[in-house]
């Protein structure tokens with residue numbers, strides 16, 4: 148089972164993803180995008196927020212939701228330090244400083260003379276059994292036998308909607324802060340105030356996210372195929388609830404203590420598909436929900452002859468002031484309007500029992 152999300156946010160004055168600071172100037176991340184223009188296409192440089200930034204926000208939420216549901220989260224992920232089990236020193240630190248039993252077991256495992264396939268299986272099982280964040284968000288241990296788990300949470304860049312890209316921009320804001328030691332830090336030479344600039348951006352943004360629910364709570368078997376953890380169903384529920392929170396609150400990005408964005412969630416379309424992945428259309432034009440429904444009927448025609456129990460559902464939310472249009476009925480596809488974005492995401496809970504390792 149696979150859940151895809153495509154959302155549109157009207158965001159004003161955000162500094163969610165900064166690229167670098169040059170002296171007293173902090174730049175917003177920007178990227179080139181191609182947009183349609185009259186006879187062809189033109190290149191534009193626009194403010195963006197990276198998928199990495201969104202994944203960080205998601206994993207922070209997931210750690211809290213998982214703990215709340217009584218599911219295991221490793222001590223570093225619980226603190227929002229997502230270094231995962233990415234180096235021997237991190238495993239040592241978890242064993243020595245946090246007395247984490249699973250880290251002690253990993254240290255022993257790495258000393259044992261195991262076949263690469265057995266080591267891979269036991270390492271992955273040990274890590275995900277003890278940390279839902281790494282189960283869903285993936286990890287990479289780059290040892291003699293590398294162990295790589297692909298993230299089941301998928302996030303792209305948040306970029307301005309192409310049809311409304313002219314209504315996006317970046318501008319630096321001047322700020323002044325108390326600076327008793329002066330910019331050079333010389334004691335005794337009080338300068339009082341220091342000027343600094345932060346670039347802020349505003350746009351109608353669109354973002355695409357997904358959750359591969361089938362892969363959650365499953366580890367690779369040395370003999371081939373997958374094995375499911377006992378609490379896999381609960382882990383999938385935690386992943387879905389964290390996704391609903393993320394989308395509803397636009398809970399990602401940096402600098403929110405002083406640049407908390409003024410945002411409105413305009414519209415969301417959520418697709419729930421089984422047994423193959425299906426991604427909704429990004430919100431670049433006002434008919435993106437209708438376009439998703441039409442493409443979903445193409446998905447059904449493609450997969451029905453292969454899998455008899457295949458289905459795809461569409462749940463969408465539109466704020467009353469949203470410019471996104473309502474979708475028309477599409478052949479064989481259930482299309483439902485939800486009262487909130489969270490409920491559009493949580494509609495997937497009804498089918499959770501269908502998810503499984505594959």
Ligand SMILES: [Zn+2]
Nearest residue numbers: 221224278281
């Ligand atoms: Zn962890």
